[in-house]
Amino acid sequence: MNAPAVALLDEPAARFLGDLPLWDADCEDLLVCRQVRVETHDVKTFVFQSRSPSLFRYFPGQFLTLDLEIGGEIVNRCYTISSAPTRPGTVSITVKRVPGGPASNWLHDNLRAGDMVRAVGPMGEFTCLDHPAPKYLFLSGGSGITPLMSMARTFHDLAEPRDIVFVHNARSPADIIFRQELELIAKNAPSFRFAPVCETDGSGERWHGLHGRLGLDMLRLIAPDFAERTIFTCGPAPYMAAVRAMLGQAGFDMARYHEESFSFEDLSPAVVEEVLEQEAPATKTFRVEFAKSKRVVECPADVPILTAARTAGMRLPSSCTKGMCGTCKSKKLSGEVAMTHQGGIRQREVDQGMILICCAKPLSDLVIDR
Template sequence: MTELFPAILDAPAWNSQTDEVLRCQAVIQETHDVKTFVFTAPEPRRFLFRPGQFMTLVLPIGGEEVNRCYTVSSSPSRPYALSITVKRVPGGLVSNWLHDTLRENMDVRVLGPMGDFTCDRSEARRFLFLSAGSGVTPMMSMSRYLLDTQSGADIAFVHSARGPADLIFRRELEAMELGNAGFRTSFICERDAPFEKWPGYRGRLGTENLAQITPDFLEREVYVCGPAPYMAAARALLERSGFDMRRYHEESFDFGALLEQEPEIADTTQALADTAYTVTFTKSRREIACPSGTPVLSAARAAGMRLPASCAKGMCGTCKCKLVSGEVEMEHQGGIRQREIDQGMILLCCAKPRADLVVER
């Protein structure tokens, strides 16, 4: 046993360009429909990331590789393991696969970490973390980090759920409050659980209960994460209250919503006449025109194609595919490894043609 500790303490940092496999070490049942999956590297590695960032999992489902992004719920202050916390979504392809299939000692491929939703570089000393549902995960990573590093931050942690049985990390959050004077946890539940009458705040997040929970919320740095309707409501609440929105930060778990924000190509008639290239999709048996300054994914969407994609920003790797021939200009944000680029892979969401293209998709 004594030989183990120096090997771990001297472990090199995890490098997503060369280290792409993680091994599941534990599966923790958090609630009736939420599990935490704890990973380590096959060989000792230290995970360096910013609290609140996400990883992209590359999973073999139904004979295909499926990419999905999940926020890291663990803290970089505990660098020898990494965890994600996943809610089972009815009909959800990946969440159901993870809950039903992923077990201890199984390996998964990953990419990352990535993302800018993090508090580690903030100069603020008072924080308000607002979350609902699975949006609790980046808030847990940030809270664990701020407490582990003895930052001295004052944290008001407000989490909303349907009922007491849906409160993710409930016991840990209550313990964090007991052990840290500057950390306060408040839960808001819409209803009672079958065997527990909820004694705390009821309903949904609103101006009245937020002012009761955190009277000085207008003076704090605010981070919000959860379903899109929740974040929209929180944002509107703060704006109505006169909050300085320069101190507002939000993250959405719905990467599909990000895709919907990607602008469609409007009138490209003149551009097509002068600078368009042909993009041929071998598996879809489609051929489209794409202007030189337009991402292939945007042109494909404008042509009515529905290709696999999530973030539409070059981060998650969902739209990764093989470029059979042609040349592209590509500025990504970490969603593809350099060796994959060297092997001819591209991200359709940020690849702009410089010639006619043939794509294996």
């Protein structure tokens, strides 16, 4: 017997059964935290819904940028979506606590069910949907598992008979994020194989699986046909560098290799100087003053402000360097810039004088609130 319509109106889950609009951060950027899940001793998942009934549309592998108020200042951080777009009623991020990291520690220590945060997105170009293939190899290290988990969950929800080998590298068994769920997906889908690799035994569990760090011999053991697969990789920068070197040694066709990371290291002064020489042959330069730090740098007209600041030895918050994530968002107190971004800033923020210094170039002398 069908439930009466009146009863459905009283049921929170029923609000997702009808036709609902898509969540649009430009119209309503507040998200409500509905649940906090403990994944490991230093990893938590935060599940969000929009304040009014709406659905989330994104590609598996994309990210959100959160605007967090910490210590009286707004801190922007980008986090990959770990949930699957096949379950559009909520959206989740999975965050590892980083020693000394202001954003990750604030989230772990403060964000609770019922709290609200501001978010921009979804954004990003790291997605398997842009590179369809019959066979995939997912390689993740630590919290880099999140975009690949979104991809795995999506294929699983759709019952896609896609041949996927998912290799995850962790310190110990206790550090394997999403371990039980990935084992369940492997049980449900014969074409999905999960291969966790641990560096050491755990304090409460002796590890009987693959030990050590991923190398070419181990990869050939796990996926002998890896040369035929399309590879997606995410993890710390040293991990991805090791993967690239390993695949280069094996003669892998890097046109089928894709990687993502939000732990970008600062460019060395020599590299930045080379960028400056290549990008800014024009002689005209402008004075850029950073009001809080009292630093002043000279920035050529054809060079992003962030690049010039790095050349001068400044360390400023940044991540994607492509105008996507919003991490380098700054208040322009005076002056004019030319800025071409990829969604990392709202139009109303631009109208209020905010800029992304990674993709903003000076048109005049500037004063920036940094």
